[in-house]
Amino acid sequence: MFTSLNAANAYNAARNAVAPGEPTAAVQKISTAAEDFAQQMAQVDAASTGAMTGKVETHQLVQTIAEAELAMETVVAIRDKVVEAYQEILRMPI
Amino acid sequence: MTDPVSPLRLSASGMRAQSQRLRHTAENIANTDTPGYRRKLVTFEEAIRFGRPSGEVEASRVRLDRRELPRIYDPSHPMADAEGYYLGSNVDLVIEIADSREAGRSYEANLKMFEQTRQMGASLLELLRR
Numbered sequence: 001m002f003t004s005l006n007a008a009n010a011y012n013a014a015r016n017a018v019a020p021g022e023p024t025a026a027v028q029k030i031s032t033a034a035e036d037f038a039q040q041m042a043q044v045d046a047a048s049t050g051a052m053t054g055k056v057e058t059h060q061l062v063q064t065i066a067e068a069e070l071a072m073e074t075v076v077a078i079r080d081k082v083v084e085a086y087q088e089i090l091r092m093p094i
Numbered sequence: 095m096t097d098p099v100s101p102l103r104l105s106a107s108g109m110r111a112q113s114q115r116l117r118h119t120a121e122n123i124a125n126t127d128t129p130g131y132r133r134k135l136v137t138f139e140e141a142i143r144f145g146r147p148s149g150e151v152e153a154s155r156v157r158l159d160r161r162e163l164p165r166i167y168d169p170s171h172p173m174a175d176a177e178g179y180y181l182g183s184n185v186d187l188v189i190e191i192a193d194s195r196e197a198g199r200s201y202e203a204n205l206k207m208f209e210q211t212r213q214m215g216a217s218l219l220e221l222l223r224r
Binding site: 057059060062063066067069070073074077078080081 | 098099102103106109110113208212215216219222223
């Protein structure tokens with residue numbers, strides 16, 4: 001028979017089972033990549049500001065934006081894949 | 095693995111160098127009638143980054159054309175000497191126009207490479223997105 005106490009105990013057990021561990025090497029790599037990406041976006045900001053104030057050449061601006069666009073598309077593609085994988089797990093029959 | 099972004103950098107350096115060349119050509123054409131003006135020349139060289147050749151191109155420092163300046167006869171000119179001659183510029187318009195065309199074409203070639211690189215990157219990511 002299911003009681004609320006049973007359910008609470010089961011929940012408690014399950015919560016311990018999925019407690020987050022130390023960040024693995026893979027997770028650290030992802031966070032480094034995210035930092036690189038943020039840095040690239042900051043570069044675009046700097047280049048755009050510089051181009052508007054005449055400090056940066058248009059060529060430099062175009063190059064920076066094209067590089068950032070490529071990086072952005074990569075990040076979006078990877079994120080989509082990760083979300084898709086997560087949804088796949090959610091749909092899994094238990 | 096080759097960095098998919100480096101061709102972008104190389105083509106951008108080419109475009110920068112060519113536009114610098116075009117700029118000096120424009121200066122030469124603008125100064126065709128300036129007395130005593132010497133034609134400006136730029137040559138290209140591979141850029142060194144962190145002590146190694148990087149594959150990028152760079153316009154070198156501006157050099158002046160050493161050719162003799164033509165003597166033009168015009169006694170009414172304020173810079174004319176006792177015999178009525180003054181020194182003109184050694185700009186040849188035909189050469190300058192040809193040079194500017196060449197710079198434009200090279201620029202276009204670099205632009206195409208830039209576009210190509212972007213397209214390749216985009217289609218590579220398309221594989222992941224499907």
